[in-house]
Amino acid sequence: MQPRDLSAHEPYVPGRGTKEVARELGVDPDSLIKLSSNENPHGPSPAAVDAIADTAETVNTYPKSSHTDLTARIADYWGLSSEQIWLSPGADGAIDYLSRAFLSPGDTMLISDPGFSYYPMSARYHHGTIRTYPVSKTQHFRQRASDILAQYDNERLLYVTTPHNPSGSELSPSEITTLAEGVDDHTLVVIDEAYGEYSTNPSAIELIEEYNNIAVLRTFSKAYGLAGLRIGYAAVPESWADAYARINTPFAANKIACQAALAAIEDQSHVERSIETARWAREYYREELDVRTWPSGGNFVLCEVGDGNAVAEAAKQEGVIIRDTTSFGLPECVRISCGTREQTKTAVDILSEVIADVDAATTAAESAIETEVGRPWHSHVSQSQERLGPVRQPSPNTLIHRSYTWMMLFMRARRSLPQGVMRNVTQLLLILRQLARGLVIGMVSSNHTWLIILMLMVLLSSDVILKSLNLVFGSQMNQQHQYRKTSRAKHLISFFRKPSTTTAKNMSGR
Numbered sequence: 001m002q003p004r005d006l007s008a009h010e011p012y013v014p015g016r017g018t019k020e021v022a023r024e025l026g027v028d029p030d031s032l033i034k035l036s037s038n039e040n041p042h043g044p045s046p047a048a049v050d051a052i053a054d055t056a057e058t059v060n061t062y063p064k065s066s067h068t069d070l071t072a073r074i075a076d077y078w079g080l081s082s083e084q085i086w087l088s089p090g091a092d093g094a095i096d097y098l099s100r101a102f103l104s105p106g107d108t109m110l111i112s113d114p115g116f117s118y119y120p121m122s123a124r125y126h127h128g129t130i131r132t133y134p135v136s137k138t139q140h141f142r143q144r145a146s147d148i149l150a151q152y153d154n155e156r157l158l159y160v161t162t163p164h165n166p167s168g169s170e171l172s173p174s175e176i177t178t179l180a181e182g183v184d185d186h187t188l189v190v191i192d193e194a195y196g197e198y199s200t201n202p203s204a205i206e207l208i209e210e211y212n213n214i215a216v217l218r219t220f221s222k223a224y225g226l227a228g229l230r231i232g233y234a235a236v237p238e239s240w241a242d243a244y245a246r247i248n249t250p251f252a253a254n255k256i257a258c259q260a261a262l263a264a265i266e267d268q269s270h271v272e273r274s275i276e277t278a279r280w281a282r283e284y285y286r287e288e289l290d291v292r293t294w295p296s297g298g299n300f301v302l303c304e305v306g307d308g309n310a311v312a313e314a315a316k317q318e319g320v321i322i323r324d325t326t327s328f329g330l331p332e333c334v335r336i337s338c339g340t341r342e343q344t345k346t347a348v349d350i351l352s353e354v355i356a357d358v359d360a361a362t363t364a365a366e367s368a369i370e371t372e373v374g375r376p377w378h379s380h381v382s383q384s385q386e387r388l389g390p391v392r393q394p395s396p397n398t399l400i401h402r403s404y405t406w407m408m409l410f411m412r413a414r415r416s417l418p419q420g421v422m423r424n425v426t427q428l429l430l431i432l433r434q435l436a437r438g439l440v441i442g443m444v445s446s447n448h449t450w451l452i453i454l455m456l457m458v459l460l461s462s463d464v465i466l467k468s469l470n471l472v473f474g475s476q477m478n479q480q481h482q483y484r485k486t487s488r489a490k491h492l493i494s495f496f497r498k499p500s501t502t503t504a505k506n507m508s509g510r
């Protein structure tokens with residue numbers, strides 16, 4: 001017995017939690033600062049915590065009235081009718097409900113690249129396909145209706161994310177109306193405002209009365225600090241609002257989540273405090289980090305750091321968990337969530353050091369690769385050590401980090417040393433060895449003892465160097481050989497595979 005063919009489905013890979021990382025590093029979870037999932041660093045509102053405790057004893061009954069009450073409260077907040085609020089388990093759940101309601105098998109969803117990973121996943125679950133429009137770094141992640149419409153091809157669903165994850169870029173309300181007016185009748189434009197509270201733009205929910213082809217996603221996971229409860233919603237036009245009753249999973253949102261959300265809405269001071277801190281923190285990152293960043297309307301900032309994976313790994317060793325954006329197709333960047341003021345300042349201090357260290361290690365590795373063949377390799381390493389050395393005083397943590405940086409430096413040099421250089425060094429040593437061997441034979445007959453000893457030493461040392469080179473770099477050559485073989489095999493496999501319109505390569509999650 002097997003499930004249906006799921007080979008086109010990419011598993012969702014969430015960011016790693018604090019406890020998981022703490023276990024890996026063998027440290028107290030409280031010593032870590034988690035800035036990788038755009039969560040609310042202030043936690044939930046105390047009123048929501050009380051509501052959770054108060055509701056605990058009544059979870060033996062279905063959440064009928066909680067669901068109704070929360071729907072009515074949200075509708076009232078936005079000036080809509082209750083039918084227009086599609087409550088769901090997180091905004092993720094609302095994405096699924098819209099897919100259920102709109103996608104017939106084979107229908108297409110148009111989404112941004114890079115973008116949030118759950119859109120294509122949801123499309124595939126509902127037998128739909130994906131096309132993408134670029135939100136590109138070369139264009140400063142700018143989002144413009146005209147650029148999106150240039151890529152639009154009558155898709156059934158068109159998603160825009162504003163503020164955009166991971167770049168933070170935004171689409172103004174006038175651009176959204178241009179989009180709504182520019183698409184065909186059968187296309188629904190979905191505005192994902194998961195980070196809407198942090199933006200200074202008004203919500204597109206205000207446009208719903210006028211446009212019956214706009215739906216807006218909102219969540220309690222971010223500014224309301226309830227990510228763990230999985231509660232969000234879609235606000236939809238009145239004309240097709242009753243579709244919810246036909247497609248939703250019964251009791252779409254659980255009782256505790258509904259009661260907590262109800263309490264959280266009433267505690268707007270907590271939301272305002274969360275927004276204020278995030279707006280301060282995103283500016284602080286942009287001012288204080290000596291790397292390229294982009295303006296963000298969300299509670300996070302995208303930073304270009306050179307080697308995102310190395311920086312995220314090194315930052316983790318120093319106790320700050322950030323998001324490496326390789327899975328978004330941006331391996332040179334990291335995304336840093338806004339923390340409390342204290343967390344944000346600590347993160348900036350640590351990240352500044354880490355970025356400088358990784359940068360120094362990268363530069364050293366690159367210069368080691370570029371340097372002429374004749375120079376002994378250990379002189380490059382000591383040069384890079386000099387660069388790493390004065391950066392800061394070694395603390396136990398720093399030592400771990402430094403060993404990591406050293407290891408990385410070594411691995412990089414090893415990985416990227418040009419094969420040509422290796423071949424030349426090896427050939428030179430082989431010639432030297434042959435020369436020495438010939439001379440030793442000649443010297444024995446001429447009885448020049450000191451010359452014989454010298455030649456024997458040349459013979460011995462070239463042998464030792466050759467053996468060591470083979471030991472250290474030999475596997476690299478094998479790997480490259482292996483890699484070429486694998487790529488050829490992959491190429492053949494992909495030739496026979498059914499083509500898919502896109503992969504989830506450049507989409508990613510929280």
Ligand SMILES: Cc1ncc(COP(=O)(O)O)c(C=O)c1O
Binds near residue numbers: 089192194218221232
């Ligand atoms: C752009 C975007 N949309 C939707 C979501 C889903 O949020 P949730 O399901 O937690 O409400 C996220 C979560 O990070 C997101 O980044």
